[in-house]
Amino acid sequence: MRLTLHTFLTLDGVLQAPGGPDEDRDGDFPYGGWSFPYGDQDFGVAVSGWFEHASAFLLGRKTYEIFNGYWPQVTDPDNPVAGKLNALPKYVASTTLASADWRNSRLLGGDVAAEVARLKELPGDELQVHGSGELAQTLIAHDLIDEYRLLYFPVHLGPGKKLFRDGAKAAALRLISTSATRAGVIIASYAPAGPPRHGSYALPSQS
Secondary structure (H helix, E strand, O other): OEEEEEEEEEOOOEOOOOOOOOOOOHHHOOOOOOOHHHOOHHHHHHHHHHHOOEEEEEEEHHHHHHHHOOHHHOOOOOOHHHHHHHHOOEEEEOOOOOOOOOOOEEEOOOOHHHHHHHHHOOOOOEEEEEOOHHHHHHHHHOOOOOEEEEEEEOOOOOOOOEOOOOOOOOOOEEEEEEEEOOOOOEEEEEEEOOOOOOOOOOOOOOO
């Protein structure tokens, strides 16, 4: 399976608590729910399209608990997101959960990077990560992401958790596709492209 990462980001790179005020209050974060005003029809079509390609899900603890608190209650068989999340395998990276009781859920062992590498060897289309910021940073550090699907919302916040933390390994990305919703969300897909390249716009000195 290909591992695809789906992340909501502000223009200054914040990924914390996009969906609601109580989603993640770490650090007394005051802006929870910042993505909500931009959830128009274009946005819904894009997200639903991604779920069509899901064969399994890989989630961090917080995202798993948020999803588990909502999606099992959505029983509409025509809901493209609920149908996939409720039916497909869900792998949970957590050192604190004792069990994962949502249907078809399994906790990963202690070596998350090794476990995920093994999951990627399984047959299927996409192993999808949604949200799960701390898990995403681990996947970035171990070069396990095959495609980044980054949704940039037209807002900047200042404080908050970031996708690319200080000290992350430098790397280049190659743009695969881009689109924009009428509400102003830019959706950009990238593939890893090796180490960053360097150069200079300065003209060579004349001798």
